[in-house]
Amino acid sequence: MPQPPAPRKTLGRPPRISREEVVTTARRIVDTEGVDRLTMRRLATEIGSTPMALYHHVRNKEELLVLLLDDYATRTLHRPDLPAQPRERIVVAAATIHEALAACPWIVEVLTADDLMATSALWFVEQIVDGLVECGLSPERAVHGYRAIWYYTAGEIVVRVTAARRRTDDDRPTYREQVFADLDPGELPRLAQVADHWAPLTAEDTYLDGLRALVDGLLAPR
Amino acid sequence: MPQPPAPRKTLGRPPRISREEVVTTARRIVDTEGVDRLTMRRLATEIGSTPMALYHHVRNKEELLVLLLDDYATRTLHRPDLPAQPRERIVVAAATIHEALAACPWIVEVLTADDLMATSALWFVEQIVDGLVECGLSPERAVHGYRAIWYYTAGEIVVRVTAARRRTDDDRPTYREQVFADLDPGELPRLAQVADHWAPLTAEDTYLDGLRALVDGLLAPR
DNA sequence: ACCTGAACACCGTTCAAGT
DNA sequence: ACCTGAACACCGTTCAAGT
Numbered sequence: 001m002p003q004p005p006a007p008r009k010t011l012g013r014p015p016r017i018s019r020e021e022v023v024t025t026a027r028r029i030v031d032t033e034g035v036d037r038l039t040m041r042r043l044a045t046e047i048g049s050t051p052m053a054l055y056h057h058v059r060n061k062e063e064l065l066v067l068l069l070d071d072y073a074t075r076t077l078h079r080p081d082l083p084a085q086p087r088e089r090i091v092v093a094a095a096t097i098h099e100a101l102a103a104c105p106w107i108v109e110v111l112t113a114d115d116l117m118a119t120s121a122l123w124f125v126e127q128i129v130d131g132l133v134e135c136g137l138s139p140e141r142a143v144h145g146y147r148a149i150w151y152y153t154a155g156e157i158v159v160r161v162t163a164a165r166r167r168t169d170d171d172r173p174t175y176r177e178q179v180f181a182d183l184d185p186g187e188l189p190r191l192a193q194v195a196d197h198w199a200p201l202t203a204e205d206t207y208l209d210g211l212r213a214l215v216d217g218l219l220a221p222r
Numbered sequence: 223m224p225q226p227p228a229p230r231k232t233l234g235r236p237p238r239i240s241r242e243e244v245v246t247t248a249r250r251i252v253d254t255e256g257v258d259r260l261t262m263r264r265l266a267t268e269i270g271s272t273p274m275a276l277y278h279h280v281r282n283k284e285e286l287l288v289l290l291l292d293d294y295a296t297r298t299l300h301r302p303d304l305p306a307q308p309r310e311r312i313v314v315a316a317a318t319i320h321e322a323l324a325a326c327p328w329i330v331e332v333l334t335a336d337d338l339m340a341t342s343a344l345w346f347v348e349q350i351v352d353g354l355v356e357c358g359l360s361p362e363r364a365v366h367g368y369r370a371i372w373y374y375t376a377g378e379i380v381v382r383v384t385a386a387r388r389r390t391d392d393d394r395p396t397y398r399e400q401v402f403a404d405l406d407p408g409e410l411p412r413l414a415q416v417a418d419h420w421a422p423l424t425a426e427d428t429y430l431d432g433l434r435a436l437v438d439g440l441l442a443p444r
Numbered sequence: 445a446c447c448t449g450a451a452c453a454c455c456g457t458t459c460a461a462g463t
Numbered sequence: 464a465c466c467t468g469a470a471c472a473c474c475g476t477t478c479a480a481g482t
């Protein structure tokens with residue numbers, strides 16, 4: 001994890017708040033009230049300081065969010081015993097990252113703010129890339145394979161979390177429901193056929209099935 | 223596309239601005255100045271009105287963004303001649319959606335605001351679901367397969383667009399670069415091995431390769 | 445029915461000054 | 464070096480009133 005800008009060598013006014021305190025307090029706000037409520041002003045009052053004091057410890061709000069994800073990953077992403085078989089190792093490593101991130105509803109703001117590059121997540125990336133190489137891919141293709149897995153994983157989380165958010169703050173029919181209600185079976189027969197089951201079908205958690213399909217496809221000889 | 227709340231039956235003060243004008247003007251702002259600059263206030267002045275007048279034509283800003291995506295899809299998503307072979311049809315349909323959305327840098331705000339359910343995109347969804355069924359999947363598994371493809375596609379766009387944004391507004395080393403510089407080759411040998419090529423490797427457009435792998439995996443007998 | 449003016453309750457960030 | 468006060472330049476949305 002990159003450290004604060006510069007180590008303290010010369011002396012000046014002693015710091016009243018630390019970067020760690022900033023991150024810890026931000027985490028408490030996010031956990032108890034949601035990301036929306038995390039503002040620099042709110043954080044400053046919570047910490048008993050002024051908005052500007054924060055800018056001595058984090059560059060800006062985006063960096064604060066990245067630090068928050070890093071902190072979350074360090075605390076919750078523990079290394080499991082991975083299977084020896086490389087294909088299974090890839091699947092379990094990816095599924096572990098996915099599970100940790102999916103349990104974290106404020107994640108979307110950060111996924112769209114930076115790549116997942118917390119030090120504690122790198123070990124999982126290593127396992128995936130290494131597993132792909134062990135299965136016969138070149139290092140280059142292995143990196144591309146990892147990226148495909150990451151796109152799939154990040155996409156699943158972004159789509160599902162935002163869908164869940166929409167459901168909670170509103171009872172009106174969603175845009176999607178309206179669209180499906182107006183479906184023309186002559187033009188779009190398959191969609192009309194499954195229209196009634198679309199909502200339950202897409203609510204099912206099929207992350208693992210898709211992940212296995214993707215890994216199988218990445219490893220298939222071509 | 224869902225229509226405005228209610229048809230005008232009784233008479234009152236004749237409308238000065240229309241929902242269409244609101245969307246068209248919003249599009250112009252987004253195209254010329256970026257999503258960040260699209261605010262209800264800016265839009266109102268651009269249209270020669272007041273912020274509150276807009277709320278008679280769109281429910282709120284989120285609905286405006288969804289309408290904007292719908293408008294974009296209707297204008298740019300034209301149906302190509304698809305291959306007869308179902309597996310190829312799936313790939314081309316998905317790639318066409320991907321291409322249209324990837325060309326649209328403000329898309330992330332909307333992808334995270336709603337599922338892609340513009341009427342003009344439904345035809346592509348139909349092609350993908352139908353192709354999967356023709357290849358032997360049950361309708362249920364075909365819907366799950368489409369979802370996997372959508373997760374992969376949306377994830378690729380979200381990750382890549384946000385990475386590109388970060389690059390433009392900043393010259394300092396990214397968080398990722400710092401992390402890779404501190405890599406311990408003893409602990410993470412594969413990542414250390416590819417560290418120097420990570421940036422160019424991940425900058426490559428490998429959407430199609432990953433898509434083909436995913437489709438192959440979804441269609442493989444299990 | 446449609447539009448306006450004024451207000452509410454906020455934002456992130458910068459600047460200049462203090463200790 | 465670290466912190467403060469005041470300000471800049473904004474937000475989305477609501478309310479009450481006008482035509």
